[in-house]
Amino acid sequence: MTLTPIPIFLLLIGILKFVEVTVNLLVLICVGAAQASVAGFTSLGGFGTGSFSLNSAYSPFEGTELQEVRDLDMQFTQMRAPCVYGGVAFSLTAAVLTLVFLVVGAKPIQQLRIRLLAGECAFNLLAGVAYVVAVGLYLHFVSQVNSTDVCKRRERLYARRGYTSMNCAVQGGDAAVALFGVAAACLYFASFVVCILAIRTVRAFQSHAAKAQHSPKSSVRDRSVRNHHAVHRTSESSHNVQALATLV
Incomplete structure (x- = not known):
């Protein structure tokens, strides 16, 4: 009877790890998409290349206004750069470590070690807490950048030409980053609980096997x-x- 729950726990851990890797990749994609969506006309992909990335055949700005919007786009994307680089590095690192635990933990019941499961539990707990903190910092940093004079001047300049999407509110891409980040945190906390139950079950299995060997x-x-x-x-x-x- 003690052998029945073990494969269920291990299968559930594997499924959660696979979903966590997928959600981490979605966070990574949303971070890049959020930056590209607020980059503006004169900053291709949000990295300040100095060319028109949207509607490149027609420029809505001319003369000094064009130079001003170029400068504002460049400053705005540079101010948001820590969000991009930090979000990419964090989500990519979490995805790689999760994939490592998924591969290393794909073993038969008899070959599993309590230390490995304990390390996986610690990683799940730290990753869940880190994701909650990271989402809070991301939204706080985005709000700070959106409240700057550069963002407000840029918003007025684009609104003058009828482009109201370049505003200083939290964009849909940033909201998607926060949403998937919270989902990743919930998944890691669920993995932590399942991992604790798996440790207890594996210990019971090993104790039963040892007793049967020496009976x-x-x-x-x-x-x-x-x-x-x-x-x-x-x-x-x-x-x-x-x-x-x-x-x-």
């Missing part, structure tokens, strides 16, 4: 098997002696 019944069984092999070897040797005597 009197198993000792009697082992002795009977050894006696059977000894009798078999003796009968074989006597048969060989008889055959040799017959030949002589």
Whole structure:
């Protein structure tokens, strides 16, 4: 009866790890998409290349206004750069470590080690807490950048030409980053709980296996098997002696 829950826990851990890797990649994609969506006309992909990335055949700005919007786009994307680089590094690191635990933990029940599961539990707890903190810092940093004079001047400049999407509110891409970040945190906390249950079950399995190995019944069984092999070897040797005597 103790053997039944073990594969269920391990299967559930594997499924959660796979979903966590997927959500981490979604966070990574949303971070890049959020930066690209607020980059503006004069900052291709949000990295300040100095060319028009949207509607490149037609420029809504001319003369000094064009130079001003270029400068504002460049400053705005540079101010948001820590969000991009930090979000990419964090989500990519979490995805790689989760994938490592997924590969290392793909073993039969008999080969699992309590230390490995304990390390995985610690990682799940730290990753869940880190994601909650990271989402809070991301939204706080985005709000700070959106409240700057650069963002407000840029918003007025784009609104003058009818482009109201370049505003200083939290954009949909940033909201998606926060949403998937919270989902990742919930997944890691769920993995932590399942991992604790898996440790208890694996310990019970190992204790049951150790008791079965050293029980009197198993000792009697082992002795009977050894006696059977000894009798078999003796009968074989006597048969060989008889055959040799017959030949002589």
